[in-house]
Amino acid sequence: MKGKWAAGIQPRNFIWVLKERLAISERPGGYGRSHRKVRRQEELIWLRENGFSRVVSILGSPHNMVAYEEFGIPASHLPFGPHDDPRDALPPIYEHLRAWLGAGERLLLHGEEVGDRLLGVVAGYLLWNGNLDNGPQAVTVIEHLAHRELTATGREIVSAVLDVVTHGHP
Numbered sequence: 001m002k003g004k005w006a007a008g009i010q011p012r013n014f015i016w017v018l019k020e021r022l023a024i025s026e027r028p029g030g031y032g033r034s035h036r037k038v039r040r041q042e043e044l045i046w047l048r049e050n051g052f053s054r055v056v057s058i059l060g061s062p063h064n065m066v067a068y069e070e071f072g073i074p075a076s077h078l079p080f081g082p083h084d085d086p087r088d089a090l091p092p093i094y095e096h097l098r099a100w101l102g103a104g105e106r107l108l109l110h111g112e113e114v115g116d117r118l119l120g121v122v123a124g125y126l127l128w129n130g131n132l133d134n135g136p137q138a139v140t141v142i143e144h145l146a147h148r149e150l151t152a153t154g155r156e157i158v159s160a161v162l163d164v165v166t167h168g169h170p
Contacts, residue, residue, distance in 0.1 A: 008045030013114035015145050017122050018131070021101055024109050024122055027064060028055070031112040040064065044071040053105040058093065058121060059112060080111075080121060086160035090121065094128045119146055120157030128161050135162045 011025035028047070029040025044067070047055065054074045057065065060081040068075035078093045080086075100107055111118040123142040126132045132141060135158050139150050150158075 006045075007049050008047070009039070009042040010046050011043045011108070011110075015114065017109075017126070017145065018101070020106065022097070022107050022109065022122075023052075024114060024118055026113045027057070027059065027110050029064065029067075040067060041071075044068065044073060047108060048073055051106050052108050054100060054107050056097070056100075056107055056109045057111075058109065058118070080117070082117075086120075086124065086157045087164050090124055090157075090161060091128070091164060093121070094125050097125060098129060114146065116151050116154035117157065119150055120154030123150070123154065123158045124161030127158065128165055135159060 011028050012030065014023060014025040016023050025043075027035070028043040029035045029037065048071060052073065054076060055064075055068045056076050056078060057063070058078055058080040060079050062077050065075050065077050076096065078096060080089050080093060097107065097109070109118070109122065111121075119142050123138040126141065127135065127138040132138045138158050139155060142154070143150050
């Protein structure tokens with residue numbers, strides 16, 4: 001069946017962070033009890049049809065990883081768990097993002113939802129990568145893109161990344 005469904009559906013809460021290069025969304029198919037296999041398939045079709053070369057998951061668990069590969073979309077699981085120290089966990093994630101983007105890949109980065117953790121991670125990436133100059137600027141840019149305020153959790157992640165950028169981390 002061709003038509004409007006042939007192109008799939010855009011993942012929920014999809015946001016371009018670096019236009020045409022790096023986007024974020026909630027986990028394809030939804031999260032928790034709202035996860036639906038058919039919706040995941042439709043969203044993966046959309047990602048494939050829109051030229052995404054890799055899906056990057058920061059979930060603590062490997063949910064959906066096999067489904068991405070089965071759909072022909074390379075996927076990488078770079079967990080950032082709720083108890084992980086951002087100063088230790090994020091620099092290796094950022095190195096991978098930088099390498100993939102530098103190689104011309106088009107990435108979708110996701111957590112369970114587009115909440116403070118994911119927004120803090122991408123704000124921190126923009127700061128760590130030198131796209132932005134300071135923590136308040138990173139917070140402002142992400143709040144503008146997400147159309148919502150970054151609360152304490154996201155701001156703490158940005159602060160931890162700023163600490164790494166300015167002082168290194170033991």
